[in-house]
Amino acid sequence: MSKGRILGIAYNIIPVSDLEKASEWYVRHFGFNIRNKRTDNLGLFKDNRPILVLVKSASESRAVFEVNGKKRWVTTFYTDDIISLHTYLVQEDVRVGELFDEGQYGKFFTLEDLDGNLFDVWENHDCELNF
Template sequence: MEVGKILGIAYNVIPVKNIKNSAEWFVKHFGFNIRNQRKDYLSLFRDNRPILDLIQSDNESRAVFEINNKKRWVITFFTNDITSLHTYLKSEDVKVGNIVDEGKYGKFFVLEDLDGNLFDVWEHHDCELIY
């Protein structure tokens, strides 16, 4: 009997204070579409690909962790044009860090959503990303 295999990550779940406000923020800034909306939970997709699930939480925990007292992200988004995305997000007053060019590893910047969840954004043209 052949055993099933993990084929990838279907989606990531992050906690938010206000599901409606957070969903609107992600739709506005990243063009995600909303699916599977329930009372305190919804899914964000890019076309037919699941990206994030938002769950309303009254707890202050967020999708971050610390190493040496520095906050780190748990989710990395992939982009095909990091410079224009970074410029756009800054113009929209989104909290973004500077673009860092790590040569053969690509370019990165960190952003923060309305709730303090951190995300890494990555551009790499020599990486095969199947989606």
């Protein structure tokens, strides 16, 4: 293998209005742990793997965009049990979308965090992801 190649995505930056509230929400609902806490940002990890960096944003910017009037996400989370996760998040009053099964492409649903950042959640057992 040659050196100097991209090996994957290390983490995504997510703007939030309240760093404390947002980090507590992610820890509670996804089991992330907090690292590298600074005045205006912090890292969220799953075990020893970086996932997100939350950045306190003074503006209304969010990790979401629109295509033909429909909201789209920037980040997709991966799970090995999407039905249980969806059920749990609904019980926790998290803003989640409907669960879709797209056969060979996997199962999906969307969710929003406290600030309206939109995420996709995906389960597909035919795809290799190294963690």
